[in-house]
Amino acid sequence: MQSNRTGNLLVAARLKAGLTQKQVADIVGIRQSMVSEYEHGKRRLTRDMAEKISSALNIKDSYLQ
Numbered sequence: 001m002q003s004n005r006t007g008n009l010l011v012a013a014r015l016k017a018g019l020t021q022k023q024v025a026d027i028v029g030i031r032q033s034m035v036s037e038y039e040h041g042k043r044r045l046t047r048d049m050a051e052k053i054s055s056a057l058n059i060k061d062s063y064l065q
Contacts (some may be wrong), residue, residue: 004041005065011039013057013064027056 014024015034021035028035028049037043038053045053046065054061 004039005041006045007041008036010045010053014039014060017057019057024053024056024063042048 014021019027021039022032025032025035029052034043035053038045038049041058047061047065048065049065054064
């Protein structure tokens with residue numbers, strides 16, 4: 001089974017920020033299900049989306065890449 005490093009980093013950063021998937025989704029302007037898919041490795045995180053989510057979580061975008 002392949003590791004989901006980016007998804008694990010995203011979950012950790014989101015929890016550290018004290019946000020739910022829904023809150024991150026609302027800030028970024030996407031559906032909550034998309035955040036879940038990123039976290040579970042079912043959807044590939046694009047550079048643009050990594051920047052948006054990183055901004056919402058107040059982390060460097062390079063952290064998710």
